[in-house]
Amino acid sequence: MDLDAIYDREIDELVPHELAILVWPDERLTKPCQDITRFDTEDDKFLEQMVLDMTFTMLQNQGIGLAAPQVSIMANVIVLLVENKPVVLINPKIKSVSDKEYEWEEGCLSVPGYYEKRKRPNSVIVEFKDIFGNDREAEFIGLWSFALQHEMDHLRGKCFVDDLSKLKTSRVKKKIEKTLKRKLPRRKG
Numbered sequence: 001m002d003l004d005a006i007y008d009r010e011i012d013e014l015v016p017h018e019l020a021i022l023v024w025p026d027e028r029l030t031k032p033c034q035d036i037t038r039f040d041t042e043d044d045k046f047l048e049q050m051v052l053d054m055t056f057t058m059l060q061n062q063g064i065g066l067a068a069p070q071v072s073i074m075a076n077v078i079v080l081l082v083e084n085k086p087v088v089l090i091n092p093k094i095k096s097v098s099d100k101e102y103e104w105e106e107g108c109l110s111v112p113g114y115y116e117k118r119k120r121p122n123s124v125i126v127e128f129k130d131i132f133g134n135d136r137e138a139e140f141i142g143l144w145s146f147a148l149q150h151e152m153d154h155l156r157g158k159c160f161v162d163d164l165s166k167l168k169t170s171r172v173k174k175k176i177e178k179t180l181k182r183k184l185p186r187r188k189g
């Protein structure tokens, strides 16, 4: 979905929709996203509808984070589940990261069934906008710092399994195939 389609969407009332999640490797997951340039007003709630759909999709799939390109929306928008509360970040930019690292079994809703231990900075300060275009800044720590950085990678067209060896890549593909076949519950961002 391009941004014009989102901006021009007719919304009668806010009802959540589950969106289809792209499965890696999908070409659309390799494209950098665009910033949001129009924001919600009292009468026009197209972004609220979009993030409602994204949040619903994340929760339905037991995720803790979702980036807009994972649901074919090529916009710099992330939803994160922080201590069971959804947080929406529009046009996020990382201001600083810590030297200290956090280790976690990285996973992705677009890479169902595959997990790999990785390290990322333990804390991150990020600037972003809310759905009305107001400037915000927040610090994310530990798991949420990790998850936010994972989602930021999606916005620039990167997925955590992009640069694996040939052997590992074929293992990832097999794992995804098997997981989708079994329709196991998926989790993580």
Ligand code: ZN
Residues within 6 Å of the ligand: 107, 108, 109, 110, 150, 151, 154, 189
């Ligand atoms: Zn992901």
